Amino acid sequence: MRPRLPEHFKQTVPSGRAFFQVSEVLGRQSLPTVCQEALCPNRTDCWARGTLAFQILGSVCTRRCSFCAETTGRPGPVDSEEPRKLAEAVKNLRLKHVVITSPARDDLPDQGAGQFAACVETLHREVPGVLVETLIPDFQGRPDLLNLVFQTQPDILNHNVETVRRLTPQVRARARYERSLDLLKAAAEAGLVVKSGLMVGLGETEEELLQTFNDLKSRGVRCLTVGQYLPPSPGHFPARKFYTVEEFQNIRRQAEVLFERVMAGPLVRSSYHADEMVTS
Numbered sequence: 001m002r003p004r005l006p007e008h009f010k011q012t013v014p015s016g017r018a019f020f021q022v023s024e025v026l027g028r029q030s031l032p033t034v035c036q037e038a039l040c041p042n043r044t045d046c047w048a049r050g051t052l053a054f055q056i057l058g059s060v061c062t063r064r065c066s067f068c069a070e071t072t073g074r075p076g077p078v079d080s081e082e083p084r085k086l087a088e089a090v091k092n093l094r095l096k097h098v099v100i101t102s103p104a105r106d107d108l109p110d111q112g113a114g115q116f117a118a119c120v121e122t123l124h125r126e127v128p129g130v131l132v133e134t135l136i137p138d139f140q141g142r143p144d145l146l147n148l149v150f151q152t153q154p155d156i157l158n159h160n161v162e163t164v165r166r167l168t169p170q171v172r173a174r175a176r177y178e179r180s181l182d183l184l185k186a187a188a189e190a191g192l193v194v195k196s197g198l199m200v201g202l203g204e205t206e207e208e209l210l211q212t213f214n215d216l217k218s219r220g221v222r223c224l225t226v227g228q229y230l231p232p233s234p235g236h237f238p239a240r241k242f243y244t245v246e247e248f249q250n251i252r253r254q255a256e257v258l259f260e261r262v263m264a265g266p267l268v269r270s271s272y273h274a275d276e277m278v279t280s
Contacts, residue, residue, distance in 0.1 A: 053099035053135065053271035054089070056082055056119055057112045061103030063173040067162070067199065069232035070103050078108065078115055083122035090127050097275035098123060099158075101135035106174070111137070113145035120152035131155040133195070133274055141179040143186065150190040156223070156278070157187040158195040160270050161216065164208040171202060171237055181219050188220025195261075195277065197225035197270040200251070203240040209251070213258055223261040223277045226251055227268035242266075 060075040061068070079085075090098050100119050105112035116134055123132050133156040139145040150157070161180045162168070168177040180196075188194045196216050200209065216224065226248070231239055243251075243266065252264035261277045 052095075053101055053274070054086055055101055055103070056086065057102040057105050057115055059103065062106040063104040063175075065162075065171065065173045065175075066237040067171050067202070067229060067231075069236075075103070075105060075107060078112075082115065083118045084126075086119050087122050087126040090123060090130060095130065097131045097133065097278070098127075099133045099135055099271045099274050101271075102137065104137045104174075106140070110148070111139045111142070111145055113139055113148040117148045117152050120149070120154050124152070131275070131278060133158055133271075135159070135270055136183075138175060138179055138183055141176075141182060146183060146186055147190075150187060150192060153192070155193065156195050156274075157192040158197070158223075158270060159183050159187070160197045161212065162198050163202050164198075164204045164212045165215075166208060167202050167204060181215055184216065184221055185219040188222075193223070193278075194219075194221045195223035195225070195270075196221045197227070199227055199229035200243055201229040201239045201241045202237065210254065213255055217258040222259060224255050224259045224263070225268050225270050225272060225277075226255065226262075226264040227272070228266045 057078060058075045059071060060073045061070040062072070062075065064072040086098075086100070100116065102112050102116070113136075116136060120132050120134060123130055132154045134149060134154040135158040136149060138159065159180060161177065161184075162175075163171045165177040168175060184194050184196055198212060204212075213224070228243055228248075229237075229239055231237060245266065248264050248266060252262050255262045255264060263272055263277060
């Protein structure tokens with residue numbers, strides 16, 4: 001049985017014209033969002049504010065991470081029209097900050113890096129002034145693929161470590177903690193504003209959490225998100241602990257010593273209020 005969630009996890013029902021406008025545009029363009037695919041608890045709040053995170057490269061992932069609600073299987077072909085559809089949706093919704101993410105596409109020769117680059121370049125060309133945040137998979141750490149994205153100069157380069165070093169093998173399929181740190185360091189060395197995030201409640205200790213913060217800081221990460229892990233189903237990795245609001249406040253205070261922008265709270269996710277995380 002699923003554990004009963006504490007009161008501070010309750011959400012409101014979707015409402016407001018902006019929420020339904022987002023739903024209509026996404027349906028018309030056949031564009032999935034990570035808000036839907038990952039069962040994000042904030043889609044009510046974010047869609048009502050007119051903000052969202054687009055998911056390119058389909059809704060099927062080639063990895064089976066024990067924490068994630070994404071469907072695992074054999075993905076379909078890459079849609080060459082996707083960058084254009086994305087730009088049209090951004091214009092129709094009058095978005096000022098766009099998050100682009102994707103499932104892992106280990107099946108592709110370029111693992112999807114070329115589609116990320118095409119989407120960023122199209123947005124910069126077709127929607128001048130829009131801030132673009134890319135939330136990328138690890139591309140298996142290949143420098144040539146990372147550079148394809150880095151060279152497009154997204155306003156924020158986001159890649160999540162998700163959890164502490166010890167728990168990574170249990171939580172993240174085919175991912176390596178050190179590989180993620182190397183990716184973030186390379187992005188910082190390329191002159192990008194670098195962001196990362198992780199979940200708590202998987203069994204990490206306070207010491208491990210603080211070590212992760214220091215690992216991220218030493219690799220040039222400037223923005224951090226920390227949220228509560230919520231299992232998508234009883235078959236996923238179990239939640240070992242539900243952090244209190246006070247514990248999240250303590251996490252935020254400790255993180256703010258190291259990072260320029262910090263979001264920490266029960267319902268915070270990597271794209272949560274992404275527009276408020278922009279730093280110069």
